[in-house]
Amino acid sequence: MKFSQLILIFFLLFSLTAHAQEYDIQYRRLTGFMKTDARREINIPDIPGYKTLKCDFHMHTIFSDGIVLPAERVNEAWREGLDVIAITDHTTPQPKYVISDYNTSYKMALNTAEKRGITLIQGTEYTKGQPLGHLNILFTKDANFYARKDLTPDDALDYAGKEGAFVIYNHPGWPDKNSELEPFHIKHLEKKNIRAVEVINSNEFYPVAMDYCLKYNIAPISNSDIHNPIHASYDIARTHRNLTLVFATDNSEASVKEALLAGRTVAFADNMLVGKPEYIGEIIRQSLQVSKLKMGDYEFSCNVTNQSDITFIFNGPDSRQFIFPANSTVQLSELTADAEMVYKVDNTYVNSVDHFEIPLMFLLAAKDEVIMPFIRQNLTLIDPSSRIGITCPTPGAQIRYTLDGSDPTEASMLYTAPIDFNKSVYLTLKAFKPGYIASKTLRRQILLNTPHEPEPLKLTKNGLQYQYYEGAFHSATEIKAKGKLVSEGISGKPDVGVATATDFFGIVFSGYVYAPLNGEYQFALESDDGAVLKISGVELLNNDGSHSLSTVRGSMNLKKGFHPIEIRYFDDYEEQELRLFWTVPGKPIMEIGKENFFIK
Numbered sequence: 001m002k003f004s005q006l007i008l009i010f011f012l013l014f015s016l017t018a019h020a021q022e023y024d025i026q027y028r029r030l031t032g033f034m035k036t037d038a039r040r041e042i043n044i045p046d047i048p049g050y051k052t053l054k055c056d057f058h059m060h061t062i063f064s065d066g067i068v069l070p071a072e073r074v075n076e077a078w079r080e081g082l083d084v085i086a087i088t089d090h091t092t093p094q095p096k097y098v099i100s101d102y103n104t105s106y107k108m109a110l111n112t113a114e115k116r117g118i119t120l121i122q123g124t125e126y127t128k129g130q131p132l133g134h135l136n137i138l139f140t141k142d143a144n145f146y147a148r149k150d151l152t153p154d155d156a157l158d159y160a161g162k163e164g165a166f167v168i169y170n171h172p173g174w175p176d177k178n179s180e181l182e183p184f185h186i187k188h189l190e191k192k193n194i195r196a197v198e199v200i201n202s203n204e205f206y207p208v209a210m211d212y213c214l215k216y217n218i219a220p221i222s223n224s225d226i227h228n229p230i231h232a233s234y235d236i237a238r239t240h241r242n243l244t245l246v247f248a249t250d251n252s253e254a255s256v257k258e259a260l261l262a263g264r265t266v267a268f269a270d271n272m273l274v275g276k277p278e279y280i281g282e283i284i285r286q287s288l289q290v291s292k293l294k295m296g297d298y299e300f301s302c303n304v305t306n307q308s309d310i311t312f313i314f315n316g317p318d319s320r321q322f323i324f325p326a327n328s329t330v331q332l333s334e335l336t337a338d339a340e341m342v343y344k345v346d347n348t349y350v351n352s353v354d355h356f357e358i359p360l361m362f363l364l365a366a367k368d369e370v371i372m373p374f375i376r377q378n379l380t381l382i383d384p385s386s387r388i389g390i391t392c393p394t395p396g397a398q399i400r401y402t403l404d405g406s407d408p409t410e411a412s413m414l415y416t417a418p419i420d421f422n423k424s425v426y427l428t429l430k431a432f433k434p435g436y437i438a439s440k441t442l443r444r445q446i447l448l449n450t451p452h453e454p455e456p457l458k459l460t461k462n463g464l465q466y467q468y469y470e471g472a473f474h475s476a477t478e479i480k481a482k483g484k485l486v487s488e489g490i491s492g493k494p495d496v497g498v499a500t501a502t503d504f505f506g507i508v509f510s511g512y513v514y515a516p517l518n519g520e521y522q523f524a525l526e527s528d529d530g531a532v533l534k535i536s537g538v539e540l541l542n543n544d545g546s547h548s549l550s551t552v553r554g555s556m557n558l559k560k561g562f563h564p565i566e567i568r569y570f571d572d573y574e575e576q577e578l579r580l581f582w583t584v585p586g587k588p589i590m591e592i593g594k595e596n597f598f599i600k
């Protein structure tokens with residue numbers, strides 16, 4: 001028998017059976033619209049040394065004002081990908097149809113929790129009117145104690161402390177939208193009876209509560225406080241309920257408690273992270289994995305894969321923005337200078353008002369490399385008395401620096417406290433840590449807001465000298481080193497008209513600009529592609545790199561007279577344009593013309 005005949009017989013037999021099943025009028029099973037009882041994992045990565053547990057420490061059942069059975073809370077949490085929950089029914093009188101044991105919901109859920117592998121923390125919501133409000137008491141051994149009528153709130157919290165329970169001050173801004181702490185809360189925070197605050201409860205965010213967490217060094221918490229079935233209130237097919245991310249060695253009750261007491265948590269809800277910067281930084285770093293990194297002095301490129309369910313939004317200076325969508329890869333091809341800038345991660349809070357701040361460069365460091373130090377302050381036109389603070393995101397790293405532009409070594413000056421500067425200098429930074437590769441180097445010009453002296457010259461010949469080079473450049477700093485000098489001469493102003501090629505060239509203009517009076521001058525450099533402006537030896541404007549027409553602005557304090565000026569410009573390909581504007585104190589903005597430039 002041929003193979004094809006065999007197939008034919010098999011097919012006939014199969015269709016006969018299928019036919020028979022289709023006409024069974026006694027019993028048939030429908031499957032297409034059913035759902036498998038399955039757990040969907042939450043993608044939020046672990047951090048070095050700890051597992052990231054997804055926890056919800058506040059929910060209700062039919063044993064208070066919820067409408068769900070206790071075991072169903074466990075099932076919901078398991079399906080949604082949670083690791084740890086606490087059922088916290090109110091200590092107000094229980095519904096009449098249930099027996100008066102306030103531990104019932106815990107007892108009824110425990111068996112399911114053990115089977116499902118969910119860590120179930122015994123708890124209760126200690127429920128008082130305003131101003132005391134509600135407090136969750138976790139890890140209690142007997143919830144009935146807190147329901148006693150003769151118990152004062154002070155005694156309740158003192159007992160919780162003694163019992164080794166973990167008390168969370170719940171929804172501080174509910175119901176009056178005022179999250180201020182009452183003397184009662186302050187007293188028990190100071191006595192360490194209250195060990196955490198809900199920064200987020202369901203869809204309510206209380207930003208100031210993060211300040212309390214920092215002040216008292218306690219854990220920020222985000223809880224669902226769910227009363228309905230979870231799917232009735234949260235769009236869990238698309239996102240997650242409120243989660244408290246707990247950084248613990250494992251998911252045992254003891255480890256969870258140890259982590260909570262140490263304050264190792266981040267509150268998460270609605271794509272937003274609220275917590276201490278060290279934990280938020282690690283979540284971001286572990287979420288965003290960099291591959292195919294090509295790091296140049298002027299440009300870099302890489303792929304950034306976001307391995308988490310959280311979309312990260314980085315907002316930088318001058319509307320620079322990078323978005324890393326959840327569970328997606330984006331390709332970056334950017335200027336290295338852009339990676340060195342400090343970005344605010346929009347979907348994070350490290351206190352009541354501030355976002356987590358970091359240069360993009362911290363993503364680009366290898367696992368065994370120290371992260372490049374960074375400076376938050378603007379360094380141009382600072383007052384001579386202002387101090388410069390430097391941060392290195394790698395814990396335990398030493399920051400070394402030089403002021404002469406040279407690359408720092410482990411023997412260079414050690415940064416220990418914010419530095420004073422009394423003159424404009426180049427600050428060069430590098431961080432070191434034993435067993436790690438040294439960080440990338442950060443070079444920054446410190447430009448003081450002191451008047452710049454002119455050169456003692458009397459010039460009468462207008463214009464600028466230019467040198468015209470040809471070559472393929474990626475930066476205005478490469479022109480002299482990589483280009484071929486084709487011609488030189490005198491030009492009225494910075495002007496691409498002196499070029500004879502249409503693409504791949506560079507021009508260096510130099511001479512003097514005459515400042516007609518003392519004061520602060522604003523400059524604007526417009527170029528396509530890159531250009532860099534130096535005045536009086538200071539690199540004032542950097543519009544470097546291959547790009548379409550864009551403008552950078554900056555100001556400088558000049559004394560009346562002749563100031564040396566240099567403009568380096570290059571064209572990569574396509575359009576070319578170069579114009580330099582200024583605002584003389586008290587005058588409108590205008591392009592600097594031939595009459596303002598001088599040569600010897």
Ligand SMILES: [Zn+2]
Binds near residue numbers: 125134170171
């Ligand atoms: Zn409550």
Ligand SMILES: [Zn+2]
Binds near residue numbers: 058059060125225
């Ligand atoms: Zn509640």
